[in-house]
Amino acid sequence: MxxxxxxxxxxxxxxxxxxxxxxxxxxxxxxxxxxxxxxxxxxxxxxxxxxxxxxxxxxxxxxxxxxxxxxxxxxxxxxxxxxxxxxxxxxxxxxxxxxxxxxxxxxxxxxxxxxxxxxxxxxxxxxxxxxxxxxxxxxxxxxxxDQREKLVEAVRDATVNPAEFQAVLDGEHADTIARVKEILLRPAFERKTLRIKEEYRDQVLEWCKILGQEGIGAMAFPEEYGGEDDMGSYAAAFETLAYHDLSMTIKFGVQFGLWGGAVANLGTKRHHDKYLRETGTLELPGCFAMTETGHGSNVRGLETTAVYDHETRELIVHSPSVAAGKEYIGNAMHSKVAAVFCQLIVGGESKGVHAVVVPIRDEEHNTLPGVRVVDNGYKLGLNGVDNGRLWFTRVRVPVENLLDKFGGINAAGDYESEIENPSRRFFTMLGTLVGGRVCVPRAGMSAAKSALAIAVRYGLRRRQFAADPLKAETIIMDYPNQQRRLIPLVAKAYAVQFGLDYLLERYVNRSEKDMREIEAMAAGLKSYATWFATAAIQECREATGGKGYLAENRFADLKADTDIFTTFEGDNNVLMQLVAKSLLTEFSKSFKEDGNFAMLKFISRRVSTIVTEQNPYAIRQTDRAHLTSRAFYQQAFDFRARRLTSTLAQRLRAYVKDGKSSHEASLLCQTHMIAAAEAYVESLCLEHSLKRVDALESGQTKSVLKKTIQLYALHTIESHAGWYLESDYIAGVKSKAIRKAVDVLCAELRYEVGALVNGFGIPDELLGAPIAL
Known part of the structure; x- marks a missing residue:
C-alpha cells in the first residue's frame, strides 16, 4: 500500500x-x-x-x-x-x-x-x-x-431514511427483488474480470443455470411448468439482475423471456408440454431468431421461408440469401433449438410471418445438417452474451413445430386462423412479444441507477479546491455545477421508473383491446428510458473524473453494455415513429367518432389554452409558487404533447393534399414525429409520477419525492425552452426564471440526493465501484 x-x-x-x-x-x-x-x-x-x-x-x-x-x-x-x-x-x-x-x-x-x-x-x-x-x-x-463510516456523508444531512424511498420504488415486488439480491450475493456470483469472450460466456451460462434452478427464469411461465404465472415478478427479477452483470441479464432475457416467451405466447399446449419445463431450468437452451441482416426492424419483410410440404407433413425452413441470415441472435452458440421467424408458405401462398421451432444442435452440441452458425465475435459490450448468425438450407421439421396459437395447418393441409385479417393477425402475434420492450428499459434503468449511485456517492465524499491550502477542500457535490449535472438525472430516474411501473402494471393486466395502446407505450418508454440510460451513464463518468475512467469503477462496462439498448428490441428512432403513428391514429379516430363535436372540442381547448395559459400575464409569470405548482408544469407538458401531435397531423395532411404519398409525407415529418412521441412519453412519466407521490401518506418522504418530481418537470421544460419560446407559451423572462428555479431545487435536494440514490437499494457488493463504497 x-x-x-x-x-x-x-x-x-x-x-x-x-x-x-x-x-x-x-x-x-x-x-x-x-x-x-x-x-x-x-x-x-x-x-x-x-x-x-x-x-x-x-x-x-x-x-x-x-x-x-x-x-x-x-x-x-x-x-x-x-x-x-x-x-x-x-x-x-x-x-x-x-x-x-x-x-x-x-x-x-x-x-x-x-x-x-x-x-x-x-x-x-x-x-x-x-x-x-x-x-x-x-x-x-x-x-x-467525519465521513469514514460507510455512507455517513452520503446521508448525513438527509431528512429521509433511504429505506423509505426503496419501499416506494420496490412496491409490491419487494420480496422478489430481495430474493434475487440474496442469490446474487452468493459466492458463486462473485464478479470477475473476464476479457476472453469464451470464458465470460461460460461464466454467464453458469450463472443463468443457477437462476434457472432457483426458479427465477420460469417466473412468468404457468405453474404446471414450474413457474409462478407472474410476469410482474419476472420483470422485477430481470431489472434486479442488471445491478450485477448486464451480459447475464441479457442472456437470461433471451433464454427465458424471448425463447421461452415465444413458446409460451405463440405456441399451444403441445408446445408448452414439450419445451417449457426444460426451458425454465435451462436444460433446454434456446434462442429467438427474428432479426435478419437485410431487414433489421422490418419484421414483415423477413426473407426466411417455411414452405409446407403436405406429402411429408413437414415445413422446409430456408434462408434464400446471405442477407436473410438471422443476425445478432443471443444464445446462438449455446442453444439447441431456435424459434425461427419466417414467411409461412402454404399451397404456394404466403400466410405472413410465423414462428417455427427448429433444432440447431444435437445432444453432443454438434450443428445439425442444413444449419450454419457463425459467431458474431467481440462486440462493443455484452461480450458475455454469445451472439451469432444463423442460416438454414432447406431444413425440414415436423409441421407440429409451427407455433400455431394464431394460425396453423390442419390435417387437410390447409391454413386456418381465427384471425382472418393478415395484418391484424401479424400485429396480434407481435403484441404477445411486447414483454421484451417492457423489460429491457427496466434493465437499462438499473444500469443508470448504478451509475448515478456511484457518481453521487463519490460526489458526496470527494473534495477539491479550497481558498486556503491548509483548510479542508470543498465537497464537490457542494459545487452548483455538480448539482446541476447529477441531481436532475436522479430526479429523472425516479420519474422514468414510475412511468415504467405503470407500463408493467398495464401489461400484466392487459386485455386484447388495450394492446395497441400498450405496444405504443412500451415502444415509447423503451426508447426514452434507454436514451436516458446512455446519457446518464456518460454524464456520471465525466462527473467522476479520472476515477470514473478506471475499469474498477464500472463506468466502462456500464457504458459499453448499455450502448446496444438503444437499438435492440427495436431501434429507438423507429420505435418513436411507431409511437407517433399510434398518436395520429388516436387523434384521427377521435374526430371520426365524434364528428363536429370533436372539432368544436378541439377548437374550444385551443381557445381556452390561449386565454388561460398563453395570455401576456401567464407567459411572464415568474414567482416560484407558480413555477413549482402542478398546474403550471402539468399544463406545460400537456400543451407540448397536444400541440406537437395536432401540428404533425396538419403537416402530414397538407403534404398528402399536395400529392405526396403517405410514406413521403412521413419522411418529411420524421423529426416532428419523434418529438411528438417524446412529448407523449414525458407526459406519461409526469402523470404517473404524480399519482405515485399522491398515493403516499403525508410526511417527509412524500415531500422530498414531490420536490424530486418538480425538478424533473422543470428541468424537462427547460430542456425544451426553445420550443416553448417559439410557441409563445413562455416569454424570455419566464425561461430565465425556470432556469433559476431548477438551480434552487438542485441546491435544496443536494442534502437529500445521497438518500435518493441509496433508495435505489443497490447492495454495495453489487454496486462494486471502490469510489462508491
Missing amino acids: GADFQMNTNLSPGIQAMLPLLYAAWADRHLNLKEIHALRKKANTLAFLTEADKKELMEWTDPVRPPARELFQQWQTMGRNAAEMLPPDRKASLAELSAILGHNAEGNAADRAAFWDQQINPLTELELGLGGINETTYRGLFPRF
Whole structure:
C-alpha cells in the first residue's frame, strides 16, 4: 500500500513514515522546543529508521531551516492520499498515516499486518508527544475525517431514511427483488474480470443455470411448468439482475423471456408440454431468431421461408440469401433449438410471418445438417452474451413445430386462423412479444441507477479546491455545477421508473383491446428510458473524473453494455415513429367518432389554452409558487404533447393534399414525429409520477419525492425552452426564471440526493465501484 504513495523516490520508507508527523509539527510554520525534543528523542528508538534516516530527520527538525513551501505541500498531499486508503476499522490518526506510508507493500498480507501493528504503538506515542494537532491541521490531512463510516456523508444531512424511498420504488415486488439480491450475493456470483469472450460466456451460462434452478427464469411461465404465472415478478427479477452483470441479464432475457416467451405466447399446449419445463431450468437452451441482416426492424419483410410440404407433413425452413441470415441472435452458440421467424408458405401462398421451432444442435452440441452458425465475435459490450448468425438450407421439421396459437395447418393441409385479417393477425402475434420492450428499459434503468449511485456517492465524499491550502477542500457535490449535472438525472430516474411501473402494471393486466395502446407505450418508454440510460451513464463518468475512467469503477462496462439498448428490441428512432403513428391514429379516430363535436372540442381547448395559459400575464409569470405548482408544469407538458401531435397531423395532411404519398409525407415529418412521441412519453412519466407521490401518506418522504418530481418537470421544460419560446407559451423572462428555479431545487435536494440514490437499494457488493463504497 505504501508503495502507492512514494511520490519522491529519494525518500526511504522510514522517512516517508515520519512525513505526517513532520507535517503536523511544521503546520504552524514553527517548531517549538517541545516538538523538537519529542521528535528527536523518539526517533532514536524507532527500529524502522536507519542511521541515515535519523540524520535526515535531525535536519528536517532544525527550527532555523523550515521546509520549502513546495515540499511542505508535498508532505500534505502524501498524507491526504494515505488518508484515502485508511481501512474502515482504523482511526484517522497521524500514526495510521505513518504506518501506511512506511510499511512494506510488497510482503504478503500477514507480514504487512504484523509490520503495521509493530509500528502503530511507537508512532502513536510519538504523535502524543507532539501534544496533539489543531483542527485546521487535522482537516488538512483528513478532509473526510467525519465521513469514514460507510455512507455517513452520503446521508448525513438527509431528512429521509433511504429505506423509505426503496419501499416506494420496490412496491409490491419487494420480496422478489430481495430474493434475487440474496442469490446474487452468493459466492458463486462473485464478479470477475473476464476479457476472453469464451470464458465470460461460460461464466454467464453458469450463472443463468443457477437462476434457472432457483426458479427465477420460469417466473412468468404457468405453474404446471414450474413457474409462478407472474410476469410482474419476472420483470422485477430481470431489472434486479442488471445491478450485477448486464451480459447475464441479457442472456437470461433471451433464454427465458424471448425463447421461452415465444413458446409460451405463440405456441399451444403441445408446445408448452414439450419445451417449457426444460426451458425454465435451462436444460433446454434456446434462442429467438427474428432479426435478419437485410431487414433489421422490418419484421414483415423477413426473407426466411417455411414452405409446407403436405406429402411429408413437414415445413422446409430456408434462408434464400446471405442477407436473410438471422443476425445478432443471443444464445446462438449455446442453444439447441431456435424459434425461427419466417414467411409461412402454404399451397404456394404466403400466410405472413410465423414462428417455427427448429433444432440447431444435437445432444453432443454438434450443428445439425442444413444449419450454419457463425459467431458474431467481440462486440462493443455484452461480450458475455454469445451472439451469432444463423442460416438454414432447406431444413425440414415436423409441421407440429409451427407455433400455431394464431394460425396453423390442419390435417387437410390447409391454413386456418381465427384471425382472418393478415395484418391484424401479424400485429396480434407481435403484441404477445411486447414483454421484451417492457423489460429491457427496466434493465437499462438499473444500469443508470448504478451509475448515478456511484457518481453521487463519490460526489458526496470527494473534495477539491479550497481558498486556503491548509483548510479542508470543498465537497464537490457542494459545487452548483455538480448539482446541476447529477441531481436532475436522479430526479429523472425516479420519474422514468414510475412511468415504467405503470407500463408493467398495464401489461400484466392487459386485455386484447388495450394492446395497441400498450405496444405504443412500451415502444415509447423503451426508447426514452434507454436514451436516458446512455446519457446518464456518460454524464456520471465525466462527473467522476479520472476515477470514473478506471475499469474498477464500472463506468466502462456500464457504458459499453448499455450502448446496444438503444437499438435492440427495436431501434429507438423507429420505435418513436411507431409511437407517433399510434398518436395520429388516436387523434384521427377521435374526430371520426365524434364528428363536429370533436372539432368544436378541439377548437374550444385551443381557445381556452390561449386565454388561460398563453395570455401576456401567464407567459411572464415568474414567482416560484407558480413555477413549482402542478398546474403550471402539468399544463406545460400537456400543451407540448397536444400541440406537437395536432401540428404533425396538419403537416402530414397538407403534404398528402399536395400529392405526396403517405410514406413521403412521413419522411418529411420524421423529426416532428419523434418529438411528438417524446412529448407523449414525458407526459406519461409526469402523470404517473404524480399519482405515485399522491398515493403516499403525508410526511417527509412524500415531500422530498414531490420536490424530486418538480425538478424533473422543470428541468424537462427547460430542456425544451426553445420550443416553448417559439410557441409563445413562455416569454424570455419566464425561461430565465425556470432556469433559476431548477438551480434552487438542485441546491435544496443536494442534502437529500445521497438518500435518493441509496433508495435505489443497490447492495454495495453489487454496486462494486471502490469510489462508491
